[in-house]
Ligand SMILES: CC(C)(COP(=O)(O)OP(=O)(O)OC[C@H]1O[C@@H](n2cnc3c(N)ncnc32)[C@H](O)[C@@H]1OP(=O)(O)O)[C@@H](O)C(=O)NCCC(=O)NCCSC(=O)C[C@H](O)C(=O)O
């Protein structure tokens with residue numbers, strides 16, 4: 001079973017590492033993971049202090065069970081090397097790298113991680129945010145075991161496609177699904193992009209539901225008000241858990257029959273595997289929330 005079974009990543013919150021108030025607030029927020037941003041959310045002259053803040057947050061031990069990641073500036077920027085050095089010393093759970101466009105880029109990053117002394121325990125999360133990256137998502141995902149998560153960057157994708165953000169994301173559906181297919185084909189986790197309008201609750205919840213239906217493991221978010229929707233939307237519902245338990249019981253009661261029924265529906269081994277996956281996810285979430 002792939003990684004997401006064991007580590008919930010329903011809600012993954014970006015925060016500008018230059019914003020000390022947000023860094024403080026995040027200690028108590030019920031998110032599964034944090035992305036301490038050094039890239040787009042941080043102005044150029046604030047980047048040195050943001051680096052220091054992000055590293056201090058990672059080493060503070062004050063963020064509980066949250067997965068802590070640092071988003072560095074892209075490999076082609078003047079800040080990348082210093083960001084990597086700071087992240088290497090802090091040793092976050094993962095380093096998020098924006099605008100990863102090819103398998104070669106992944107391999108170069110893995111070399112750069114080693115050269116900078118990034119600990120082996122620090123994974124690579126690659127951002128898929130260009131048309132080229134979408135079309136090469138499977139190669140990117142498969143390029144290294146160090147890469148365990150693909151993160152959609154839908155703001156950059158919209159920009160690169162010369163389109164607009166529209167309700168229902170009809171102009172992104174193909175790209176989103178290609179990214180999910182790439183992740184599933186390679187056993188990696190895949191996170192949906194952000195919803196920019198932090199005041200539009202209905203639009204946000206509709207997008208969470210869509211992301212879940214497409215097969216994403218969780219959603220990247222930008223505001224504390226978006227946490228609850230992602231945590232609920234990307235967790236199995238109480239009904240789904242009850243259904244999974246009942247289905248597995250019906251299968252066991254069938255004592256080796258190749259096919260049984262549960263609530264009037266056909267059940268085969270593949271349905272049992274899906275039910276077991278649902279229960280594993282629910283159990284991992286419940287452990288995290290204890
Ligand atoms: C979007 C925001 C600028 C809104 O900020 P603000 O107006 O301050 O919001 P509120 O007043 O409603 O905030 C209420 C309290 O919550 C704290 N807060 C707000 N946002 C965060 C956060 N992200 N993490 C932690 N805490 C947060 C405020 O400090 C207030 O706290 P308090 O006063 O103590 O009650 C802001 O939300 C924000 O900056 N969000 C993150 C933006 C960001 O990181 N953007 C970069 C990534 S998005 C992206 O581009 C992905 C990708 O690359 C792509 O291409 O798509």
Ligand SMILES: [Mg+2]
Nearest residue numbers: 129153155156
């Ligand atoms: Mg981006």
